[in-house]
Amino acid sequence: MHEPSLFTGLSEALSILVLKREGVSRSFHTLHSIPEWYRTFLGKSLEDFPNLLPDLDSPFLKHFLPQVHEFLDGQTTGQLTSGIWCEQGADGKDYQFEATAVASADTQLLLIQRMDRGELELQTVLQTAREGGLQHQRDMAEHKQVERQLGGKLERSEQLRDDLLVILDRLQLGTIMTDAQGRMTFVSRVAQELLKLKESDVIGRLWHVIPAFSADDKAALEDMIRQPIGKRTKVPVVFESVRKRRVSLEIDVQQDPRDPQRTIFFLYDVTEVHDLREVLTGQHRFFDLVGKSPAITDVYARIQDIAPTDATVLIEGETGTGKELVARAIHQASPRKGQPFIAVNCAGLTDSLLGSQLFGHKRGAFTGAMQDHQGFFEAAHMGTLFLDEIGDMPLSIQTTLLRVLQEKEIMRVGESHPRSVDVRVVTATHQNLQELVKTGKFRSDLLYRVRVARLNLPALRDRREDIPLLCDVFFRQSRTVTKKMDIQEISSDTMRQLMKYHWPGNVRELKSALDYACIHCHGGAILPSDLPPECWESVDRPLGGINSEVDEREQIVAALTRAKGKRAEAARLLGMSRSTLYRRLDSLGLPTKD
């Protein structure tokens, strides 16, 4: 049985009217006495009031009730909300309500909640939110004025503040508020959903702990916080959410109008827009890999083929081609995503150190082993372990690794009982392992074991057409990291230079060249002279990275084909001057005329 007084109390306290639908008559009865505010709204005294509601003078309810009945007739559980509506009461004042029909196993309820408290705040905040969303269409002055209004309102009382939070919580945009130190004081429902956070886990902690934000994102956001309000722009943040869903946010960094030391982040979910744009511009990103050249899209396809299996992978590619990104992509695209991904660089570690790092050790196993220690294999249990520079792995460790791959068990150093582990191993090298096998530096049986699936990463000079795209991505990052937001673009001369250079350090070198350029740039555009010296001095070098004549001939023919026979264009693609190309053509006995 219901306790009428409890309901009455709750109803008054929450400004909510609770009506129960009776099965047979399908009429609604209140579960409590009619609250004062509803009587004022209706302009009737209690005596006029049969305990039967709602009053059908309300055009909105008249419109909503059939939907409620339809919903309750058809549903055994769930709820249907009306959306907020506003009507004039008998007292001439505006009243705002929201109704919710609730179906549960044994009751069918209609809740009518009065929303008037904080009405102005609701409007102001929505207005601010809209202005944020359409910021580029609105001038700053107006925006500021609204903020001031909001500020005035907010200062009035803490009660209003709470209302505000409730409202922010309802908005479709995510909101995060922090105190002056950057500790999160409020994370709205939508923000929690977007960032896959639980409010209880993050309140009181620095916003930097939000796992969806990469180091670059954090740098960009920090930078934006330091900018004066008028200079702020939205910070784009892209990350991988559950089920491989790529989430694109634009984050508007605002000051809390009550206290400029505090920050409010408004998170706009632009995934849909982003996805559409992506479709329009053609697929040019895959996880963190960037590019749309045939060479790199082949890699994307390979990753997709390889990822779902548990096969051990060997990624081969020159230094700086992004082997770790590929390993991460394989992990992310695999059923193991969500489980740990652990990257270990095998170069430069002694046998014993690498051994205990990979497999763990027992306390006292060697001098300095003060505690039992879990190795990377155990840490990566159920996930993926990435062994970079596997060619540098000492032979003794290779032997242990081979056994682990076969037995799916590890033994901590100093222990005698095996522990079973379920780890997918992805390896990478810039060396030719076959050669290492010949010189006895790599075990051939291990080689066959690790390269069950092979993936070859193209050198940057073999996918020059991706350079502008990569530049675009890195330039934005570099500009943010170096705090040179005034730089608007990379000049076309610079871009030509970047396209020509042979990039022995590949994508990594390109990224650091742009960092360098941003640091050295003093104008609105990056000029060739801002680039690191090697990028422009060595442009006329004959074909960096091509070492045999066969390769060179093939490459030149390929470039000519791609350039539809145009020598100048082919020279550009090859990153050599036109005169060098003519010399080469001549020496290879190829025609020199277009």
Place this chain on the structure above:
Amino acid sequence: MIQKKVCLLGAFAVGKTSLVKQYISGIFSEKYQTTVGVKIDKKVLDIQGEPMTLILWDLHGEDEFQKIRASYLRGSSGYMLVIDGTRLMTVGVVEGLQQMTQEILGGVPFVVMINKADLSDQWEIEHEAVEGLRERGWTVIEGSAKTGQGVEEAFFTLANRMVDV
């Protein structure tokens, strides 16, 4: 008495609430108070010698935060699409809304109000664009919730159309 439901639709801050207020009570306020959800008002008018109650559903502006619920529109006998003459983007919003309304309500009558005629020096909408809307067969009225210009006319035109249907 006949009651007819009429919805006002458009981007935010185009002046939907102001038009209703001007129409019902002849008041205008410069202060912008965005509508949350829907605001309902009534107005009795005389159409072809018969009194008629218009139930005016002043809906919140359509934007990325709040999409118009289809359920708000059901049962409308007509609607008014409101454009802000000083903001070109509000035309696109109205085009989208017209399509959605058409799908839900079918061919019920509507009029297009291009509001803020008092600010004609700040208009972003060219004469040709207005003509373009008319060429689609839309009834386009230019007016101002501030001065009252065109307001009565717009609602009256719409109400007449609804009776004729």
